Amino acid sequence: MRHKRACLDEFRLALLDPAKGGFEGTYEGPLHHYLGCAIARDLDAGTTSLSQAHYIERVCQLEVWTMECHAA
Secondary structure, eight states: OHHHHHHHHHHHHHHTOGGGTOOSOOOOSSOSEETTEEEEEETTTTEEEEEOHHHHHHHHHHTOOOOOOOOO
16 A cells, blocks of 8 residues: 555646646645545545535525426
8 A cells, every 4th residue: 555655646747737747736635625526535445436416406595497297
């Protein structure tokens, strides 16, 4: 596992180094939110989950959805 961490760290450093063909940016730790999605990681299970529950709740609170059901 330690080898994988070192490899990931090396990749991240190169990715954020314009002198090595990477991008200009910063690493601010593990992601918890990105573009309105909540990110949950289970390192033991090796899974990552994305959720937009907060966004869905806000949309529903705005009451922008008006639908009428008609019998066919």
